[in-house]
Amino acid sequence: TALVVGVVVALGVLVQWRRALAAWRGVLAALLLAVAGGALLAAWQQATVGDALMPGHVIGMRRNGRMGFVRFTDTRAHTPAIAWDHTLARMRAVNDRLLGWPLPALALVLWPFLFRRARATDLWLLAGWLALLATYAFYWYYEEYWPARYTTAGIPLLLILAARGWELLHSAAGVTGQAARLARPAARAALAAGLVYAALVAWPWEWERLGCHPGDLEHVLPKALKAFKIDRGIVFMRYTGRILTRGDAFNDFYAAGFIRNALHMDGPLVFARNQRKGNAQLMRDLSRGPFYLYTFHRGTHQATIDQYVREGDSWQFKRLGQYPSNISRRAGTACRRE
Structure with a gap:
């Protein structure tokens, strides 16, 4: 997950290398954090499995840890049809839960693209999540209890896109006339209603859903x-x-x-x-x-x-x-x- 998103982020920095040089302190800090994280992971794997380059789940899951369209037993296999179903389920989960609103979150995320206001930066922000969707389509497991958790590393970038979509909606970009005059109050009303709904309905529901068994634990x-x-x-x-x-x-x-x-x-x-x-x-x-x-x-x-x-x-x-x-x-x- 970190590798996929890291490659996407690095590509953006390389493409915008002039801007990256201007903000070299931030780029250097990000590189140092990445190196420190990699070193800590290697040290942990060395301590736990005796091999700095061997993830523990590879040993624990053995054959079940394989990626791709593979057959595990005579009755169980990962197929393109299953991969497509899992991908759609992950997209639905993000669409429903990204903002905690009763409205589809991906509508705001994709707003710049739908109304041809997208910039290269917007595509870069979206690419990390899309890359994770594509990568984990080749993995057999669907994360039922934490839906779409394999794509969470790309979700903070989607929040930036959602803010960008709301900004375009608020500024009535791409519309004229009566629709333009109504766009700003409509956007503010939608934002207020969404925040109230998230605080009073979505967040309590999510907390209740956790019950007393968070994931693979029981009390x-x-x-x-x-x-x-x-x-x-x-x-x-x-x-x-x-x-x-x-x-x-x-x-x-x-x-x-x-x-x-x-x-x-x-x-x-x-x-x-x-x-x-x-x-x-x-x-x-x-x-x-x-x-x-x-x-x-x-x-x-x-x-x-x-x-x-x-x-x-x-x-x-x-x-x-x-x-x-x-x-x-x-x-x-x-x-x-x-």
Whole structure:
């Protein structure tokens, strides 16, 4: 993402090199920030995966991290039709949420182009977002919970374009007569109404949409661990049921545990995805115990914790309990803020 937008920004600077020289301090500051960001990223990757040039998600996602129109299994592939659907969905998300207004945001963004008032700078501002749309059309995943988040690096430039569109509307550029006289008060009224709508409707709705599960996190895990006084060992995480209130119904909330792991997995408490029979490989070293199975029920936002107990040559489960204990496990129970 940073590379795509960075290339677009750099091209603009190269094309306008005379202006860039006049503002050399700002260009130098941007270059220093870019170099510092790249160095920090390389240092982080060196510390986490042992290779400064290897992103962690490449290791974590393996085959699923590939770009392009590829086939993953006999029944699952990324196709041009899916790519087109994802691109349209990302455009709709930005159109609906960019400004928080009840009016299409892209109408303002594209206003200079629709009325032939666009400058080369306007095209440059739009190019970063379009480049991200084109790039991630070749990636199989659609970001359901944060729609169009893969294009967010280009969205600040769209806000500048939206302001430019409103400026043209306010100045009645391209129109004459009665329409020109009405343009300025109409633009001001639209701006005022849009800001009020954003503050009273759009922003509260977006906050409510987050619920108590922001992305790949869920709020029950840390509270359940505290309730059952689990502060060492290995916790295997699994998730059952469906989330009925948002698109990614089978999210496994892996980050809820992974963010609590020490960098080199050497902390007193380690979290791992449940591998069923494969869990035994991590339990061979009994000094890493005790071992737990954490089960989060998506429909009720309730967790069950079992402890692995060694009996003879096999592992058995000892039920520790549920958290919270006062919620019915009826599917569809709303997620509560606590």
